[in-house]
Amino acid sequence: MERNRKDQLIPKLMTINLIIAIVLLVIAIITFNVGDHAAQVTFVEACGKVFLTLFAIEPFAIAFYLYWPKGE
Secondary structure, eight states: OOOOHHHHHHHHHHHHHHHHHHHHHHHHHHHHHHOOHHHHHHHHHHHHHHHHHHHHHHHHHHHHHHHSOTTO
16 A cells, blocks of 8 residues: 555654754753853754744645655
8 A cells, every 4th residue: 555645754754853852852961961051041042943943944844745746
């Protein structure tokens, strides 16, 4: 049975989001254990930008992937 494009996309996005979350967690642990206050503030600002970018780009990526013709 052939899987449709949506069934292939969701696991890929979940994997990418999981990798991003793990990387941010490791960086957060390092930053909050070793870094000073300025490093912590910079990290929180960077996380905000990463999340805003994900929420802005991911829906468009899903829409383009699902509705773009297969052969193009």
